Structure formats: structure tokens, C-alpha cells
Amino acid sequence: MRTICVNTAPSYEILIENGCFPRIGELVKPVVRGTSAVIVTDSNIGPLYAKQAADSLGKSGFDPHIFTFPAGEPNKTLATVGEILGFFAQKRLTRADFAVALGGGVTGDLTGFAASIYLRGIDFVQVPTSLLAQVDSSVGGKTGCDLPQGKNLVGAFWQPRAVVIDPEVNQTLPPLERKSGMAEVIKTAAIKDAEWFDQIGTLPDIELIARSVDIKRGVVERDERESGERMLLNFGHTVGHALEKAYNFTGITHGEAVAVGMAAALRVGERLGMTPAGVSEKLTRLLTQYDLPVSTTVPMDQLIPHIAGDKKRQGDCINFVVLEAIGRARTLKIELTELAGLLKL
Ligand SMILES: NC(=O)c1ccc[n+]([C@@H]2O[C@H](COP(=O)([O-])OP(=O)(O)OC[C@H]3O[C@@H](n4cnc5c(N)ncnc54)[C@H](O)[C@@H]3O)[C@@H](O)[C@H]2O)c1
Secondary structure: OEEEEEOOOOOEEEEEOOOOHHHHHHHHHHHOOOOEEEEEEEOOHHHHHHHHHHHHHHHOOOEEEEEEEOOOHHHOOHHHHHHHHHHHHHOOOOOOOEEEEEEOHHHHHHHHHHHHHHHHOOEEEEEEOOHHHHHHHOOOOEEEEEEOOEEEEEEEEOOOOEEEEOHHHHHHOOHHHHHHHHHHHHHHHHHHOHHHHHHHHHOOHHHHHHHHHHHHHHHHHHOOOOOOHHHHHHOOHHHHHHHHHHOOOOOOOHHHHHHHHHHHHHHHHHHOOOOOOOHHHHHHHHHHHOOOOOOOOOOHHHHHHHHHOOOOEEOOEEEEEEEEEOOEEEEEEEEHHHHHHHHOO
């Protein structure tokens, strides 16, 4: 078992092991209280894994219940949060009980947010089943949902009590979703670790997950509330989130949108003279190797209104992340009007 301790308030452990899924109950028992647990999952993952998770929790002495919502980003809404909260109340969860987020980033964000506001906050555990959630979204305590006006506009910082990762569940992950997770792996290496960037193609999932998570751990520990260094993790996400919104959250995965966003951020960095020649080529080559898109047919000027709705906007400016080298990123404050010009193809 690989154990990575995240020293936030409260602190928690990320447990990573191939084949550990059937032992979820035993693994979370030391860090949760209460007797009841609600497993929140989506309509794709529920039929594959929810019963096994419930059996494991049952064996460890918990009383498990399963709540399933329709899969997909379009359901990452306040309405779904309301349904989860209603289910918690119907099952009479108390402050001592806990929720289990069994699924990808959508499930994790929704479950964590519902846990953060139910009875003013109950415990939750992350059991991420998509590569994207394993390498990124399950760690760091950002939870929330989308609004019709934009992505992740509602939410809370709410740390899980534990994150349990079994890379073997990725065997059922659709190839498109695997690709999506690789975009976040590549992003993490691109902003923080040049040496690892060069090894990405040669590593098994467990190594990709452990390294990504450890990098994110360091960033989150140094800047839990995203007032500085944590913003670097948004590399590619300003344009990426706007693109997801332009697609109305269907027909493009989060990772694909982030890949296009990274390519756009490289262009911005080059035009500002901050991203040296060669960096862009290296990163876009790796993205293309994983069949991730580096361009879009959506005109960049159509994205500006969505970027203006981004939560990273401050007045007329946006905090935008550029690469100075592979493994080194920095945040710039750019006026939206200037950014519109820099993004033009
Ligand atoms: N909180 C954070 O820090 C953070 C960071 C990055 C991304 N996110 C959020 O994460 C979301 C994207 O996450 P995602 O890509 O995991 O989306 P997702 O949760 O929608 O999962 C993607 C798809 O894969 C399916 N799936 C997941 N695991 C599976 C498995 N093992 N077998 C079969 N099917 C499986 C899901 O049902 C879904 O259809 C976005 O909403 C994004 O905003 C949050």
C-alpha cells in the first residue's frame, strides 16, 4: 500500500494499491465515525462497483445506502446536490455519519459539496474511479457544482477523511475517459516536473497516479485556498472551462478541453515572450501522442464571454497560467481585452 499524507486542516491519507477496492470498509474504518454511510455514485459506475463497495462497508460494520444519479457533467448541478442532500436526510444521516464518493470527478465534486453543507458538514471519503479523479480531483478538497452561467461557480473547500485509489478499476474506464485523465497527468508534469514529463509514456497507472497526487499534495499543502501557487494547477483550465461551457458540457471531456486550453496558453505565453520556442512543440507532441486535441473549431472570440464568467476573474483581469519551461509555470494577470487578442489564431 502506498500512503501519501496530505497535511491540510484536517489532514488525511491517500491510499493507493492495485486490487484494494474490496477492502474499502476496512481501509476507511480508522478515520470515520458513525454507523451509516451513503455511497454516492453515477449511473455508469453504480452497476459496476456500488454493490461491492456496499458489501465491503457492511463487512466492516457500517450500514451502507446507495444513491445513484445520471452520469455526466450536465448533471453536476445544484439540482443533483439537492437530491443527494434529500437522500442523506431520508436515510437520517447524522453528523457522525459519512458519505462515500464512488466515481469520477463529477461524483467527487458533487458528493464533497453535499457533505460540506449537510448538517453544516459531515465526513466524506473519496473512492475515485476515473484516472482524472485519481490523479487530480479527489485530492485537495475542492468540491462544488456548475451553474447555467458557468463551471464550478458554486462550491466549498472541504477535505475528505481519506482517498482510496485502486488503479485496477481503470480497466472498465472508456478509452475517451482515460485520455481525459492523461490530460491532467500531462498538465501536472508540465507545470512542476520536467524529468517526470519525459517518463510519462513509460509508466504504469499506479506510478502516474502516485506522482501526480504527490505533486498536487505539495501544492495544496503550501496553498490550500488557492491564493498563490495552487493557481498554477489551473494551467489550461481558463480556456478549457470556457470551451466546456461553449459545448454546453456535452461532446467534449474535461481533459480534452484542458488539452485545447494548454495549447492556447502556450500560444499566449509565446506571444508574450514568456514561453520559449520548443516548449510548445514538446507539450503539443505529448498531447497528440495521447490523441488529445490541441485546437478547436470554436472561434476563440466566442470563448471570451465564457472566460469573463470564470471564477478566476478579478475585475477586468484574469489570472492566467503560462509555461516558462517544461516543469515551470507562472501566473499572470491579463486584461480580458488583451487576452482576447493574444488568443486569436
Ligand atoms: N475538485 C477538483 O479539484 C477537480 C479537479 C479537476 C477536475 N474536476 C472536475 O472533475 C470533473 C471531470 O472528472 P471525470 O473526467 O472523472 O468526469 P466523470 O465523473 O463524469 O467521469 C467520466 C465518465 O467516466 C465514467 N467512469 C468513471 N470511472 C469509471 C470506471 N472505472 N469504469 C467505467 N466508467 C467510469 C463516468 O461514469 C463518466 O461517464 C469535472 O467536473 C471537473 O470540473 C475537479
